[in-house]
Amino acid sequence: MNILEKIANELDTFSKSERKVADVILSSPGTVIHASIAALAKQANISEPTVNRFCRRLDTKGYPDFKLHLAQSLANGTPYVNRHVDENDSADEYTTKIFESTMANLELARRSLDTSSINRSVDILTQANKISFFGLGASAVVAHDALNKFFRFNVPVVYFDDILMQRMSAINSRQGDVVVVISHTGRTKSLVEVASLAKENDATVIGITAAGSPLAKECNIVLSIDDAEDTDLYMPMASRIAQLTLIDILATGFTLRRGTKFRDNLKKVKDSLRSSRFDRKE
Amino acid sequence: MNILEKIANELDTFSKSERKVADVILSSPGTVIHASIAALAKQANISEPTVNRFCRRLDTKGYPDFKLHLAQSLANGTPYVNRHVDENDSADEYTTKIFESTMANLELARRSLDTSSINRSVDILTQANKISFFGLGASAVVAHDALNKFFRFNVPVVYFDDILMQRMSAINSRQGDVVVVISHTGRTKSLVEVASLAKENDATVIGITAAGSPLAKECNIVLSIDDAEDTDLYMPMASRIAQLTLIDILATGFTLRRGTKFRDNLKKVKDSLRSSRFDRKE
């Protein structure tokens, strides 16, 4: 854990003198990393040994080691802040903000994803007779992307972004089929119904959706992604990126599970596209 | 600048002894930050003053200060390395790797994007009579996403992922129309033709593609995104994420340019979806 956060957390477990040191450090950590133990002690109006004890209390070897930790905290502290786009932002500003919040969201998504669920999902996908990807609106894009990826794997795969087609497909599903339902909120009624129908018809339902949502309850496996409050202007942005990354992960897991020969085949698929392209050396 | 990079950069300006120190530091910077000047000198087989001089040469106050810089480099230096997925990776490993390389790619994309082109693109998009998004394969997903976003803006917008439809649409375009052509490589023949046709028919062509590619040459504005060598298993992964983020940026720029009333309207669009969702408090 970041040592600055740690200090802030344990603030009330400190003794009076330790508290003084903590206050000085928290108020200007940037100065502290360049200060000697004597300088810091003086600034906090306490003695040098107290500073030293303070450092050890925070599981560092001593003052120099503490400064090292502090320096690192400052370096990577809040690397990607989820800053909101403001009305008067220049192109430069909103570009930076959107990139940063997208990255912040990915970081969050990474931490929230449960790899054992991913592993199970890959298991199930590799054994599927048929894979269907369903999504609506922004999530339809994710499903569309999944189709693109899995289509290359030469497995029976379909994608629908139309409620009726999804329903029909769900009703026709059977044991061995896998239905991947994508919904950011997990509250889109028709998709919840589709998941339910698929499940009733013995398909395995994987949900890429919010944990604990109505949709999640209908799924055999839930791949849930936490995301920060939306920076968006009334449209889903970063969440969709995290979902797409998850699709990449599933696709990658799939190819790894299938082994070397399978990947050679993928290369062939890629090469087959060559004739449709302009040559690189012209 | 990151001190590790700095050392690597200036490697050949060092004297023989300094070079020895540099090598030790570069080979295991993590050890060095916990080593005393004596320990480092010994490991590099040189004297302590040489280490000290080395530190000063790199614009630090001395060895302890140097260690501070080094610690910071380690903390935020190469935060997201573009590590390749390996055949024997566990789900945990490939998940982490894919997230990291996606983020590394976004970072790269951010740096490579030219905001003045973005600004011009937003200008043109806000003034368009009709906007078309064209892409094929993985880029079709990006175009699809763009449709979703711009559709909410209540502007005439279409999206095609079919070569013939794209051609017909391009041929029918006219002055005031904007055609956004998306292709990672910029070498897909049919898309280059479509761009060319659209341009001939007086549409403004914006390319989201590689700089200097055949497609880029046909475009009025090129939004080019650098990306690291593909970590993928024969399919585009991270590049697509950067393209989608660019779409977010264009859409955001669009809404900002259109002003407050316009965004109120967006909120209405969002609210209109509510009845199709399960209530949050049930």
Added chain:
DNA sequence: AGAAAAAATGAAAGTTTATTTCATAATTGT
């Protein structure tokens, strides 16, 4: 409340670590 125990604190001594000085060695240019 008051005494004893425990904990916290700082002065001073001790230790480690880093820096400077200066003499010597290596390198460079002529």
Added chain:
DNA sequence: ACAATTATGAAATAAACTTTCATTTTTTCT
């Protein structure tokens, strides 16, 4: 090959950090 410059390390010095121990403060127990 020689002088000038630069690079290097041994030793001395200085600075910084840690330990010890006595004192003060706080807490606990009766």
